[in-house]
Amino acid sequence: MTDFAATRRLFQIPDDVVYLDGNSLGPLPRATPDRLARTLDEEWAQQLIRAWNTSDWIGQPARLGDRIGRLLNAPIGHVVVGDTLSIKVHQALAAALEASSRRIILTDHGNFPSDVYVAEGLAATLGRGHEVRRVAPDGIEAALDDEVAVLLLTHVDYRTGRMHDMAALTRRAHEVGALCVWDLAHSAGAVPVDLLAADVDFAVGCTYKYLNGGPGAPAFLYAAPRRAASVTPAIPGWLGHAAPFAFEASYRPARGVERFRIGTPAVLQMAALEASLDIWDEVDIHRVHEESVRLAEKLIAGLELRCGRELTLASPRDAMQRGSHVSFHHPEGYAVVQACIEHGVIGDFRTPDILRFGIAPLYIGDPQIERAIDVVAQVLEERLWDDERYRVRRVVT
Numbered sequence: 001m002t003d004f005a006a007t008r009r010l011f012q013i014p015d016d017v018v019y020l021d022g023n024s025l026g027p028l029p030r031a032t033p034d035r036l037a038r039t040l041d042e043e044w045a046q047q048l049i050r051a052w053n054t055s056d057w058i059g060q061p062a063r064l065g066d067r068i069g070r071l072l073n074a075p076i077g078h079v080v081v082g083d084t085l086s087i088k089v090h091q092a093l094a095a096a097l098e099a100s101s102r103r104i105i106l107t108d109h110g111n112f113p114s115d116v117y118v119a120e121g122l123a124a125t126l127g128r129g130h131e132v133r134r135v136a137p138d139g140i141e142a143a144l145d146d147e148v149a150v151l152l153l154t155h156v157d158y159r160t161g162r163m164h165d166m167a168a169l170t171r172r173a174h175e176v177g178a179l180c181v182w183d184l185a186h187s188a189g190a191v192p193v194d195l196l197a198a199d200v201d202f203a204v205g206c207t208y209k210y211l212n213g214g215p216g217a218p219a220f221l222y223a224a225p226r227r228a229a230s231v232t233p234a235i236p237g238w239l240g241h242a243a244p245f246a247f248e249a250s251y252r253p254a255r256g257v258e259r260f261r262i263g264t265p266a267v268l269q270m271a272a273l274e275a276s277l278d279i280w281d282e283v284d285i286h287r288v289h290e291e292s293v294r295l296a297e298k299l300i301a302g303l304e305l306r307c308g309r310e311l312t313l314a315s316p317r318d319a320m321q322r323g324s325h326v327s328f329h330h331p332e333g334y335a336v337v338q339a340c341i342e343h344g345v346i347g348d349f350r351t352p353d354i355l356r357f358g359i360a361p362l363y364i365g366d367p368q369i370e371r372a373i374d375v376v377a378q379v380l381e382e383r384l385w386d387d388e389r390y391r392v393r394r395v396v397t
């Protein structure tokens, strides 16, 4: 099924809203409330603690990991779900650093703050002289040298949508003897990713963005078969132990990627994620990406035609170098986004001046793009954004 009129009906989105922020929080699949109710009423209420076995709650992290892995061309048994993305970045980076005696963690200025904070925090914790080196996104290739232990990059830049060439940079990293950790936060469910072909060492991502798992949905971690079997996890938890219910005095890692499990999984969040993955099981990610490119081109052309004097494209113009969101600069970006939201078009703002529009073809089509162009154009032409109340910064932008 990649009939986008049909997939649109699988989501519950208010009629008067054009939702272009699924890159931050995907909308609610219509099937999720029933799935959650089943977990509550039939599993938790009826089965109580037995549900860990009878409903295989204990197997959820691996089972859901495999379903996410299908979207990323990861081999079965090499993706595990749980915790938050920041924690998964920590685990993956620690595992990659363990495999190298070098000191440099190389990343770019486009990387997400949490990823960089985690890297700096880990360097301090390890106390082995690691250093985070940040360069411009197009300077990564030149900065890859024999001092680099790990290349830590977010595949699709959260602000501009610029997409790195994962296969080429991974190959280059391996040529200089570095490992790589790819953050797929804005890639999973947005663009085709082939972890196996790119020979990626570790990858992480979240499930509340394009995968529509809901607020607080768990993250995922992929470890290449050659890596998973040998690393000692930095956060060795009992559910990542080879025999959790043997309650042994010391840690022994579980087989493969399951050693990256830590503690008790968030069963309700996993149930919500399960419902959203039912949709992804039926969808061809290549078709989703093609459609996203078509819609993004339409949005860019429409906004440049109508608002070209005020908006400057912040995303790469070449669709093959972009993820699935499109960004523009505007000096009053925050107020513009707030005014658009009040007029029914939800995008978001990223400091300092970025308006960001996520394009998710599962529930965004031509009518939504056309309405978004009209509303943004009206907000700019009539200076609707120029109002004190749109300048009041909320906690979450």
Ligand SMILES: *Cc1c(COP(=O)(O)O)cnc(C)c1O
Pocket: 084, 085, 086, 087, 111, 112, 114, 115, 154, 158, 183, 185, 186, 206, 219
């Ligand atoms: C969204 C995002 C995060 C968020 O991490 P959480 O721990 O889930 O809050 C981290 N890194 C990147 C690149 C992101 O886009």
